[in-house]
C-alpha cells in the first residue's frame with residue numbers, strides 16, 4: 591500500500607536576485623507501508639527539501655505530494671522526524687524527554703511515563719532513565735532521540751542524516767538499532783544520507799538524486815535479506831555489487847555538483 595507519493599513535485603524558493611531558485615524539480619517516487627527508502631545525492635542538491643515537502647513543512651510549488659492518498663496540507667498525522675541535530679531537551683531527564691510526545695498527545699503524566707519507559711528500555715537506556723542529556727554520550731543521546739520518535743508510533747518516519755555526527759562505530763550500532771526497532775512497525779521510512787554505504791545497508795530501495803536542482807535520477811532495489819547486521823552485510827558480494835552499481839549512477843552527480851561549487855565560488 592502506497593503511503594507517500596510524490597508526482598512531479600517541484601519546489602521553488604524566492605531567490606536573492608529576484609529570480610526564483612528551484613530546489614527540487616519534478617520529483618516522482620513512492621514509498622509503501624513498511625518500506626525503507628534511502629535518498630542519496632550530492633551536497634545541497636535538495637534532499638532536505640524533499641523531506642520538507644512530505645512533512646508539509648513546505649508546500650510544493652507545483653506537482654503533487656500525497657500521504658495516504660490525500661494531498662499534503664500542513665503536517666500529516668503520524669509523521670515522526672529525526673534530524674542530525676537531535677531534539678533532546680537538556681532540562682529533562684531521559685524518561686521525561688521520551689514522555690514529552692505522549693504527554694503532548696494527551697496522555698496523563700503516569701501513562702506517558704509508563705509508555706516512555708517501554709521505549710527507554712527498548713533502546714537500551716533502562717538504567718539511565720533518570721539521567722540528564724549532559725550525562726550521556728553522543729550515541730546515548732541518539733538513542734533518546736530514537737525513543738522520542740518511536741514512542742509516538744509513527745506510520746511515516748522522515749530521517750535527515752540522523753547519524754552523521756556520530757563516530758563510525760557508534761553510527762553502525764545505531765543503524766542496527768534503527769533496523770531492529772523499525773522492523774515490524776510497518777512504518778514507511780525516507781532516510782536522507784550522504785553516505786551510500788549507509789543507504790544500502792539500511793534500505794529496500796535507494797533513490798539517487800541529480801545535482802541541484804535535484805530530480806530523481808534512478809531508483810535501485812537493494813537485494814539484501816532482512817534481518818540485517820550492518821557490519822556483516824557490508825562484506826557480502828551482493829553489497830559490494832550493489833554499491834558499485836549505484837555509485838556508477840551517483841558518481842557523475844557528485845562530480846557535477848563539485849564543478850558547480852568551484853564555478854560559483
Ligand SMILES: Nc1ncnc2c1ncn2[C@@H]1O[C@H](COP(=O)(O)OP(=O)(O)OP(=O)(O)O)[C@@H](O)[C@H]1O
Nearest residue numbers: 603604611612613632633634635636637638639640
Ligand atoms: N527555506 C529556504 N529558502 C530558500 N532556499 C532554500 C530553503 N531551503 C533550502 N533552500 C535551497 O534549496 C537547495 C537545496 O537545499 P537542501 O537543504 O534541500 O539540500 P540538501 O541536499 O539537503 O543539502 P545537504 O546535502 O547539504 O544537507 C539549496 O540551494 C538551498 O539553499
